[in-house]
Amino acid sequence: MTSPTATLLVSCPDQRGLVAKLANFIYAHHGNIIHADHHTDFTAGLFLSRLEWQIDGFDLPREEIAPAFAEIAEPLQATWQLHFSATVPRIAIWVSRQDHCLLDLIWRQHAKEFAAQIPLMISNHAALGDVAKQFGIDFYHLPVTKENKLEQEAKQLELLRQYKIDLVVLAKYMQILSGNFISNFPQIINIHHSFLPAFAGANPYERAYERGVKIIGATAHYVTDELDAGPIIEQDVVRVSHRDTTGDLIRKGKDLERVVLARAVRLHLRNRVLVYGNRTVVFE
Structure with missing residues (x-):
């Protein structure tokens, strides 16, 4: 069985340190990142990112991940989505x-x-x-x-x-x-x-x-x-x-x-x- 994962899709105004801030959120809660991809649209001035990490060992319950990340996203003026692999669309x-x-x-x-x-x-x-x-x-x-x-x-x-x-x-x-x-x-x-x-x-x-x-x-x-x-x-x-x-x-x-x-x-x-x-x- 594949380990269940969570995925964040994030877009926000481009600025320094964004990759570190996003990755550190997962690292700080003992998450193991298995996919990280980023893109900067310089014309639009936007940073766009996808981060996927394993839920096993992550120290935040699923229902607490979104509120915790919202505290990071708000000062970044980010729009974002959180998805879980265990949810079947x-x-x-x-x-x-x-x-x-x-x-x-x-x-x-x-x-x-x-x-x-x-x-x-x-x-x-x-x-x-x-x-x-x-x-x-x-x-x-x-x-x-x-x-x-x-x-x-x-x-x-x-x-x-x-x-x-x-x-x-x-x-x-x-x-x-x-x-x-x-x-x-x-x-x-x-x-x-x-x-x-x-x-x-x-x-x-x-x-x-x-x-x-x-x-x-x-x-x-x-x-x-x-x-x-x-x-x-x-x-x-x-x-x-x-x-x-x-x-x-x-x-x-x-x-x-x-x-x-x-x-x-x-x-x-x-x-x-x-x-x-x-x-x-x-x-x-």
């Missing part, structure tokens, strides 16, 4: 009709490629209900129209509260979430079928084909009010040629979408992504 996967990203995430979760529970699926179509039933996931069919969007989003938010969901993954959910929904539940990852910022919005493969591109890509990002413009977590590309049809681009793109989304979800669940502004630092 709960994911809701949202889908429409396409199943390739959904099935890939379920398979990876069953193969224990990432530690999470998937108790809930929500869809604006009924097509993938049998997949949820096959894997013992509760499925809710909530069709969305202009007329009922706010009502359905209220139901979706209630389901997220009911199932104690920590992260929503939009695995080809072909609906735009409202700003109100995002402000109430900001922990959302989306997969977009292009190498953003190119070809944002609908039908990117068709537009890529018309443009005669030589590479296509996929992008996993956090969802914000601005369509397909949230902080990017992971991207990848594959080469295409003049011989490829739109169908070929879609086929190759689906392979990328699976891998890119899985990487992003895994990075998020391992607390290796730190968002600042509309950017991310990914501590790999």
